[in-house]
Amino acid sequence: MSANPIDDRPPRLAWGMYKRFLLAALVVVLASAATVATAALLEFKDDKDIFLRAGGGSLDKATKGALDDVDPGGPQTILLLGSDQRYIDIKQKNPVRSDTIILLRLNPERGATAVMSLPRDLKVKIPGHGTDKINAAYAIGGPTLSVKTIRNLLHIPINHVVNVNFGGFRRAVDRLGCVYSDVDRRYFNDNSPPFGGGPDYATIDVKAGYQKLCGQDALDFVRYRHFDTDLVRAARQQQFLADAKDQIGVGKIFSDRKALLRIFGRYTQTDINDGDAILRLLKLAVESAQKPVQEIPFPGDITGDYVTATPEHLQEVAHRFLNVAPATAKxxxxxxxxxxxxxxxxxxxxxxxxxxxxxxxxxxxxxxxxxxxxxxxxxxxxxxxxxxxxxxxxxxxxxxxxxxxxxxxxxxxxxxxxxxxxxxxxxxxxxxxxxxxxxxxxxxxxxxxxxxxxxxxxxxxxxxxxxxxxxxxxxxxxxxxxxxxxxxxxxxxxxxxxx
Structure with missing residues (x-):
């Protein structure tokens, strides 16, 4: 799948509209890629209030000082955080750990768009809070502390952060027509007797084989973790992401743009609040959408309740992420x-x-x-x-x-x-x-x-x-x-x- 070429002089849209479309573009990365940006620049002119009416929030104040600046037109790294925070959690201010942590590197000069999932049980130093699992950073200090923790871990720039509730993921996959994915085995858990996986395990019943995964099954598939490892779970998420990017075209996004923007507005927060920065990122997303997705596997070992990685392996994977190369035949x-x-x-x-x-x-x-x-x-x-x-x-x-x-x-x-x-x-x-x-x-x-x-x-x-x-x-x-x-x-x- 590739985006259509962008005009040299795109229509000058209002700042509010740019932000709505950027949010759409970045969240669709989880289920399709950045092709929504093309749609924004070429077609959308009447939907500027949809996101605000849906109740979306901003992270610009919370993340100020944590994110790295980027040169105009330069490559950018985006941190995607997925959580299952519910309304009751927001109301009662309950801590919620990030269930999914994905880094996305947009750099059209490279032959591919880099995607890397970080294991949520990765043992890290959380600035000001000692050693813990990486997803604890989100529970302690939200997206801001997550950004600081990951920057200190990998020593790579992080330019933007998008916080996605899994309810949005599930609904967006359904609106986009689901995703065909190669399911490696049967995934099953039923907490009712006699199966009894336990209350801490999510229920799931996805059979083996190449098939179309829709909303809840897609979410269950990418979130499943018991009876394998956090590293396998990260690989599963990357596979689904790559499958989605390859299959969902601009036409589908065009036809459902209003409904998608409402979904994104309700379930997404981001730091971006500058019109010029939005336009640059949209153009970068369009150009990067034409490149294949390259999955960067995270190196690590299972050590007790943690995933651990040596400094040498962290340095190596960071270099691969920043200098991604397209798939090659050997x-x-x-x-x-x-x-x-x-x-x-x-x-x-x-x-x-x-x-x-x-x-x-x-x-x-x-x-x-x-x-x-x-x-x-x-x-x-x-x-x-x-x-x-x-x-x-x-x-x-x-x-x-x-x-x-x-x-x-x-x-x-x-x-x-x-x-x-x-x-x-x-x-x-x-x-x-x-x-x-x-x-x-x-x-x-x-x-x-x-x-x-x-x-x-x-x-x-x-x-x-x-x-x-x-x-x-x-x-x-x-x-x-x-x-x-x-x-x-x-x-x-x-x-x-x-x-």
Whole structure:
């Protein structure tokens, strides 16, 4: 998805209108990208009071002195804070911790827009309050203390902050038509007996497989954390963000702009209060929206109740965030089209499996037979597996999937759990010929008599896909991209077929 070019001389809109549109643009980043800014500059002329009537607030006084100035036209870093603060919390002044902490870097000179989620359990020094989890900064001192804590942690400039209530996220996703996302496994918790996850755990029931996630399911998916880790949760949020950015176009935002502005006004606060700064940021957002989203994984280790990171790792991830590069193809990870003579021979030999992999047993084939009986197309299954991994037959399934026009297709998902906490990879197939997840491959490669499409997230393979007959198939990496490129290619080359 890309924004239309911006005119050299956009219409001069009133300051109040600029602010409303900026808020819309930045919150839509959570569910689509900054394309709303294009709409603001080209079309919107009659909605300047919508945000104020909705009751939105400002953070400009609270954050004064905490944020960094930015040169006109220069790149900017925006801190997005998500919380589940309710009306009763505001009324009673109850402390609320930030449930989601995302940094967004807008810099059109780079080949991508950088997005990085910070684990809410990250162990940090909170200025004036000792050591605690990073989300405690929000409870103690709101967005201002969150900004100061993150600046001290990563030593990067933060130019603006947007505080988003999750009610707005849920409603915005619904208004924008939901988001197709690749759900790696089943997410389930029911606090009622006999399931009993406990009152501290949110209820959720999202099944595995590529599917359209709407409001509450989308929110449950990105917020889920128990039975995996805070780092996996951050990766899940980044995946959903990237999926949303790639799928939701300007046309949808145009048509629903009044309703969206009311949502943003009710559930969003920001620091920005200068008309010229708004216009510069809008232009920057438009230019950046044309770049792909690059997820920057946060390095860390689980240490008791905390996520910890060494100073060296923090310095490295900050450098990657500020100097983001677009996704790149790594031809050294497997056979290329220049090695046709050896590809077929290698693909049939278990002896050439990369380290950490082994030949699979018959479980995947048995499951494929069951799935094939429910589907009108062939089922591919992996004949190789990661060492220590196990097929999750309870999570694997055949199901219906619908495109945005309401046309029904069939699909299946085979789920494999690795020995890493919260790390699942999978095989998907569908007779939907054009699922959005397979738009814009990074590279096409011929191996073993089959053409594969490769999708990279930075230097790591996220998806390897192929087509057979009227169906499409793909191997999905884990949320944290824990499978190496060689392992991803080996899985794809190993597949067998049940008609």
């Amino acid at each position: 031809t050294s990870s497997g056979s290329s089209s220049k090695k046709k003579g050896s590809s077929k021979k290698k693909s049939s030999s278990a002896a050439v499996l990369p380290p950490g992999m082994q030949k699979a047993g018959t479980g995947a084939e048995d499951e494929a037979v069951l799935l094939a009986a429910k589907l009108p197309f062939a089922v591919y299954y992996p004949k190789a597996t990661l060492s220590g991994a196990s097929l999750q037959t309870d999570d694997s399934r055949a199901y219906d999937i619908f495109d945005r026009g309401g046309h029904k297709y069939r699909a299946y998902r085979m789920v494999v759990k690795t020995d890493g906490l919260g790390q699942y990879y999978g095989v998907t197939g569908t007779n939907w010929s054009g699922p959005p997840i397979l738009d814009n491959p990074s590279e096409r490669r011929r191996m073993g008599g089959r053409t594969y499409e490769l999708f990279y997230d930075g230097s790591k393979l996220r998806i390897v896909s192929w087509r057979s007959g009227k169906a499409t198939y793909w191997i999905s990496n884990t949320l944290s991209r824990s499978l190496s490129n060689a392992q991803m290619l080996a899985l794809a080359r190993s597949v067998g077929k049940i008609r």
